Amino acid sequence: MAFRCQRDSYAREFTTTVVSCRPAELQTEGSNGKKEVLSGFQVVLEDTLLFPEGGGQPDDHGTINDISVLRVTRRGAQADHFTQTALAPGTEVQVRVDWERRFDHMQQHSGQHLITAVADHLFGLKTTSWELGRLRSVIELDSPSVTAEQVAAIEQSVNEKIRDRLPVNVRELSLDDPEVEQVRGRGLPDDHAGPVRVVTIESIDSNMCCGTHVSNLSDLQVIKILGTEKGKKNKTNLAFLAGNRVLKWMERSHGTEKALTTLLKCGAEDHVEAVKKLQNSSKLLQKNNLNLLRDLAVHIAHSLRNSPDWGGVVTLHRKEGDSEFMNIIANEIGSEETLLFLTVGDEKGAGLFLLAGPAEAVETLGPRVAEVLEGKGAGKKGRFQGKATKMSRRAEVQALLQDYISTQSAEE
Numbered sequence: 001m002a003f004r005c006q007r008d009s010y011a012r013e014f015t016t017t018v019v020s021c022r023p024a025e026l027q028t029e030g031s032n033g034k035k036e037v038l039s040g041f042q043v044v045l046e047d048t049l050l051f052p053e054g055g056g057q058p059d060d061h062g063t064i065n066d067i068s069v070l071r072v073t074r075r076g077a078q079a080d081h082f083t084q085t086a087l088a089p090g091t092e093v094q095v096r097v098d099w100e101r102r103f104d105h106m107q108q109h110s111g112q113h114l115i116t117a118v119a120d121h122l123f124g125l126k127t128t129s130w131e132l133g134r135l136r137s138v139i140e141l142d143s144p145s146v147t148a149e150q151v152a153a154i155e156q157s158v159n160e161k162i163r164d165r166l167p168v169n170v171r172e173l174s175l176d177d178p179e180v181e182q183v184r185g186r187g188l189p190d191d192h193a194g195p196v197r198v199v200t201i202e203s204i205d206s207n208m209c210c211g212t213h214v215s216n217l218s219d220l221q222v223i224k225i226l227g228t229e230k231g232k233k234n235k236t237n238l239a240f241l242a243g244n245r246v247l248k249w250m251e252r253s254h255g256t257e258k259a260l261t262t263l264l265k266c267g268a269e270d271h272v273e274a275v276k277k278l279q280n281s282s283k284l285l286q287k288n289n290l291n292l293l294r295d296l297a298v299h300i301a302h303s304l305r306n307s308p309d310w311g312g313v314v315t316l317h318r319k320e321g322d323s324e325f326m327n328i329i330a331n332e333i334g335s336e337e338t339l340l341f342l343t344v345g346d347e348k349g350a351g352l353f354l355l356a357g358p359a360e361a362v363e364t365l366g367p368r369v370a371e372v373l374e375g376k377g378a379g380k381k382g383r384f385q386g387k388a389t390k391m392s393r394r395a396e397v398q399a400l401l402q403d404y405i406s407t408q409s410a411e412e
Contacts, residue, residue, distance in 0.1 A: 002172060002197060003079060005051045005060065005097070009106055009212040012049075013096040018087045019044045019078075026071055026082045038070070040084040048072070049095045051102070052079040056130045057109050057211040061098035102212065104244060108137045110168060110201075110213045111158075111223050111242030115139060117205035118157045119238075123150050128235060136226060136239050144234040151238070155225045165218040166202045173198055183208055222246050297325050301332030304340075313401040315341045317394060323385060326354040336382060339401050341369070341394075348392040353377070354385040365404060372396050 004014060024042040027035055043064065052074035053059040059072040064081060071082040087093065112130050116139060119125040126142040172195040173180050183198050183206040199213055200206040214220060224246045226239040241249055257268050264274040304314055316329070321344035330340055336358050345351020355362055355369050359382040366384025370377040372393050377386020 002195075003051070004047045004049050005102075005212055006170070006197065006210065009102070010215070011097075012099050012102075013094060014047075014049050015092060015094055016048070017046045018089050018091045018093055019046055020089055021087050024080075024082060028070070038082075038084065040070070040082055041086050042080040043083055043087050044078050044080060045093070045095070048079045048081070049097050050079070050081060051105075051212050055109075055210045056112075057105055057132050060105070060212075061101050063096050065093045105132060106212050106214050107220055107243030108132050108245070109209075109211045110217070111220055111240065112137060112139060113199060113205060113207055113209070113213070114158050114161060114201060114217065114220070115154060115223065115225070115238070115240060117201065117207075118161070119150075119154050121204075122153055122157060125150075136241055136245070139238045139240065140231050141236045141238055143236050146228050146236045146238065151225050151228060155223065158223045161201075161204065162217045162220050162222065165216055166204065167216050168213055169200045169202070169215075170213065171198050171200065172196065180208075182206070219243070224249065293321060293325050294328055297321075297328035298332050301329045304329070305333050311338055312405050313339045313341065313398060315343075315394070315398050317343045317347065317391075319347070320344065321352075323352055323354070326352065326385070327383075330354060330356040330383065339365070339405065341397060341401060343388070343391060343394060345388075346391055348390075350387070350389050351391045352385070353388050354383065355379070356383050358382065361404065361408075365401065368400060369397050372400065 004011060004016075021041050021043050024040060026038045026040060028038060030036040045064075050060040050062045050069055050072045051057065052072040054074055060069075062069050064083065064087060067083050067085045067087070069081045069083055073080050073082075109132065112127075112132070116127040116130075119127070119139075119141065123146075125146065127139055128142045129140045131138050174195055177196070180196050180198075196208055197210055198206055199209045199211075201217065221243045224241045226241065229237045229239065231237040257271070260271050261268060264271060264278075266274050300316065304310065304316065307314075318325075326342040326344060329342060333340060333356075339355065339357040339361060342354045342356075343351055353369065353373060353375070355366050362379060362382050362384050366377060366379050369384065370386050370388070372390075373388035374390040374393070375386050375388035377384055379385060
């Protein structure tokens, strides 16, 4: 059967009766990105205003007697509503839908039908699947490429049809109705029961669909195609926004444009050129900085080599620098008799380290240095380098190296 949400996509609340309620669990993604399992109940109603996910469209959000419904899924001819509060069978309940989410899904889904029909009509581009995303929706087209001219023509045509205020009708046909063979669709679910639901955009398209839709294309307001991306297996993904999403996108874009105007101190038409100039200046500064760091590394290496404290264990820490900086110092010094312990980065936090010296000593001490600094590293031929998370423990490393040198000297 068709649910109330499918018979009247514009209904926002209605009264129905609880049929059953059984314990259940729901796997969700927590705020930290980890999977969480919630305990609750699967509630079945005589009818529902909340759309269960299907046909590329996510489920509705809403409430039953002000109890939040966290997930709605279809099971055969009925819908399961997951709640964390039990509802007694036979109870009359008030169901309310999250209208902002529902209307957004109606706009995106009807927008997809329209784009799919126009792309097929104009260029023979067939839709193989689609996804209604949280920020944008994507239509997969059965073509290895779609030109910018084709995208522009599709966008112009769909918006013309929105301005024509074409009606969108929903009908139910019996499975053996000859008309079913004439409508577009990608087949029915294996557990489908009852009549076939057909969504028709007047004079444009007829398509088998279970989703919620606008009743007139004028409710789409506008469609913006964001562009195309390479899809899988010689297909092309076309990304789009419909209705209120376009307004929100324009609001974000305008906010970004105003912020850039303030930061770059030029009009929007000059933003790109201004950013290019900044990028070129940044690259030049980075190049100059790298050359200075290299010169500094050579100077430091010579200073260390000529220092009266040279020998045994030599350590150096700098806030600025990278792996190349430390390796230049090690290369310039080129001593195999001294243990050289170099670090760059935050004095107490994360950074990089390098241990250089006699190959046997470095092979033995390298992993221990990484362990003390709570980091990871690797090495060969008298070098061991890596990343550290606790630069505050550099003194412990120095003591470790000194002990090793003292032990070696005593054995000799």
